[in-house]
Amino acid sequence: LAQEPVPSIALNQLGYWPASPKEAVIIGNINAKRFYLLGANADTVYKGDLPAGRKAELADQIVRIADFSSFKKTGRYKLYVPGVGSTPVEIQKNVFDHLSKSVIKAYYFQRASMPLDAKYAGKWARAEGHPDNEVLVHPGAATSKRPAGRKISTPGGWYDAGDYNKYIVNSGITMGTLLSAYEEFPGHFDYQQIDIPSTKKGLPALLEECLYNLRWMLSMQDPDDGGVYNKCTHAHFDGMVMPAASRLPRYVVAKGTAATLDFAAVMAQASRIYRNQVPSFADSCLQASRAAYKWALMNPAVAYDQDQLNTKFEPKITTGGYGDHSFEDEWFWASCELYVTTTETVYAEKLKQWLDKDFQIPSWSNVHMLGVYTLLRFQAPWGLELASRLLDYAKTFVSAQQQNPYGCPMGNQAKDFNWGSNANAANQGVLLIKAYQLSNDRVYLDAALSNLDYLLGKNATGYCFVTGAGQKSPMHPHHRPSEADGITDPVPGWLVGGPNTGMQDRCKYPSKLPARAYTDQSCSYASNEVAINWNAPLVYLTNALVALKQT
Ligand code: G3I
Numbered sequence: 001l002a003q004e005p006v007p008s009i010a011l012n013q014l015g016y017w018p019a020s021p022k023e024a025v026i027i028g029n030i031n032a033k034r035f036y037l038l039g040a041n042a043d044t045v046y047k048g049d050l051p052a053g054r055k056a057e058l059a060d061q062i063v064r065i066a067d068f069s070s071f072k073k074t075g076r077y078k079l080y081v082p083g084v085g086s087t088p089v090e091i092q093k094n095v096f097d098h099l100s101k102s103v104i105k106a107y108y109f110q111r112a113s114m115p116l117d118a119k120y121a122g123k124w125a126r127a128e129g130h131p132d133n134e135v136l137v138h139p140g141a142a143t144s145k146r147p148a149g150r151k152i153s154t155p156g157g158w159y160d161a162g163d164y165n166k167y168i169v170n171s172g173i174t175m176g177t178l179l180s181a182y183e184e185f186p187g188h189f190d191y192q193q194i195d196i197p198s199t200k201k202g203l204p205a206l207l208e209e210c211l212y213n214l215r216w217m218l219s220m221q222d223p224d225d226g227g228v229y230n231k232c233t234h235a236h237f238d239g240m241v242m243p244a245a246s247r248l249p250r251y252v253v254a255k256g257t258a259a260t261l262d263f264a265a266v267m268a269q270a271s272r273i274y275r276n277q278v279p280s281f282a283d284s285c286l287q288a289s290r291a292a293y294k295w296a297l298m299n300p301a302v303a304y305d306q307d308q309l310n311t312k313f314e315p316k317i318t319t320g321g322y323g324d325h326s327f328e329d330e331w332f333w334a335s336c337e338l339y340v341t342t343t344e345t346v347y348a349e350k351l352k353q354w355l356d357k358d359f360q361i362p363s364w365s366n367v368h369m370l371g372v373y374t375l376l377r378f379q380a381p382w383g384l385e386l387a388s389r390l391l392d393y394a395k396t397f398v399s400a401q402q403q404n405p406y407g408c409p410m411g412n413q414a415k416d417f418n419w420g421s422n423a424n425a426a427n428q429g430v431l432l433i434k435a436y437q438l439s440n441d442r443v444y445l446d447a448a449l450s451n452l453d454y455l456l457g458k459n460a461t462g463y464c465f466v467t468g469a470g471q472k473s474p475m476h477p478h479h480r481p482s483e484a485d486g487i488t489d490p491v492p493g494w495l496v497g498g499p500n501t502g503m504q505d506r507c508k509y510p511s512k513l514p515a516r517a518y519t520d521q522s523c524s525y526a527s528n529e530v531a532i533n534w535n536a537p538l539v540y541l542t543n544a545l546v547a548l549k550q551t
Pocket residue numbers: 160161162163319320321322365419420502504525529530531
């Protein structure tokens with residue numbers, strides 16, 4: 001018999017802005033009719049009624065929302081529900097300030113090909129891993145000028161996730177999201193101080209960190225034809241070892257259309273952003289982008305199909321595939337970025353073909369929306385139409401929020417809970433921020449905030465899904481350095497994948513229900529891994545909120 005779950009309180013463990021909606025979710029079949037906010041001396045500073053319980057189907061929980069939005073006084077309180085217990089609540093204007101930096105700092109911890117110095121990395125200092133200066137051209141990627149077994153150099157960049165491989169497709173959406181955050185809120189990032197090494201005086205921390213991955217990406221382009229390799233990888237996933245202990249051969253594998261167009265998009269965007277501060281780098285980016293786009297024109301639909309390649313070439317490669325088979329979204333995104341950067345009509349003509357495509361929250365396999373965001377940012381000719389469609393789309397998330405038992409847009413449908421579901425919540429947040437900027441209607445901002453509440457603890461699992469943040473956060477992410485370093489605390493600032501109905505690993509999950517299919521065990525790569533593309537929308541969301549200051 002399933003045990004009756006212990007009643008609990010799920011809320012944003014980092015806290016709430018004084019001016020924003022404030023909700024906690026009381027989970028369980030309880031008798032209490034009221035909840036209380038207690039001050040430092042256990043004095044009641046606020047009390048509110050609890051509504052009747054509501055069944056949350058996707059978690060099989062009875063939930064009640066404790067709404068204390070009208071209480072606006074800053075301070076540190078306890079939320080108390082008789083028969084359930086109490087939990088701390090913070091109300092401050094700065095509740096997301098530290099988080100907005102630590103989710104960026106996370107990328108520094110992920111750097112390949114350099115040691116992490118204790119000056120920056122603290123107790124997570126470590127030796128260099130993967131110099132990647134002698135990477136083999138895999139037979140599936142061989143050309144006459146770069147035959148199989150030729151050694152090339154492709155150092156630096158960030159490890160993708162809990163593994164030590166570097167994938168262009170996933171770097172694409174990651175860079176697009178991070179660079180877009182910068183382009184939307186330059187004033188905020190220009191003054192942000194983050195403790196990472198500086199290579200260029202005056203370069204904002206976010207751009208400094210992004211530069212590290214952009215330089216790696218540039219080295220993944222074949223200078224002879226402009227095509228871009230899908231990944232720099234071991235043949236197989238490593239065991240749970242530190243980077244320096246992972247020494248098996250590295251390969252660059254087949255070029256592909258998705259990788260090459262994602263690369264073209266990112267480099268076109270980078271060439272705008274680094275133009276003033278690092279002009280020669282900006283020139284190289286634009287040149288690389290154009291060359292990649294040309295390769296794609298000649299190779300418009302080359303999928304990376306790892307199973308297929310493994311029937312033809314040795315060694316077989318079994319690391320992440322990121323095997324995308326539809327390219328319209330990559331064509332659109334690359335054309336948008338090149339159009340905005342160069343204003344050349346060829347790119348405008350191209351992107352027009354896909355302007356009418358339905359909107360979807362971005363994912364590594366669907367980057368269409370990144371193009372839309374860029375067109376809107378630069379007030380491209382189609383801006384009005386796109387803006388009104390974006391607001392219509394954003395409204396669907398607002399109504400999802402109104403229907404959701406936990407009060408967030410995230411999690412009304414089982415399909416919200418796929419591999420990396422937490423990134424859906426963050427990407428919905430990014431979209432809602434855009435809707436807020438376009439309309440100035442606070443309802444969108446509040447919906448974005450409520451998805452951040454979801455990620456920081458107001459969810460069916462009660463976890464704050466970011467390492468090192470909140471009272472109950474993942475301690476055993478599927479992240480090789482965190483697992484192998486002998487340090488109790490995982491590397492901080494990382495969003496884990498989150499509940500995943502697929503449960504594709506062989507871990508034991510406490511529940512198989514969509515909203516609760518999460519387990520804080522390092523075996524759980526399907527629910528508890530970290531990844532650069534999942535952190536990126538959280539970087540965007542948290543920094544946008546801090547920049548907008550509607551506290
Ligand atoms: O495309 C199908 C769709 O048609 C179907 O309706 C749906 C229902 O399950 O599945 C879709 O495929 C999913 C695919 O992602 C595309 O979204 C697969 O089930 C799912 O298993 C697959 O998960 C990917 C996972 O790798 C396994 O390949 C994740 O998106 C992706 O984020 C993850 O990425 C890994 C890298 O390979 C290696 N590094 C770590 C990284 C994070 O876990």
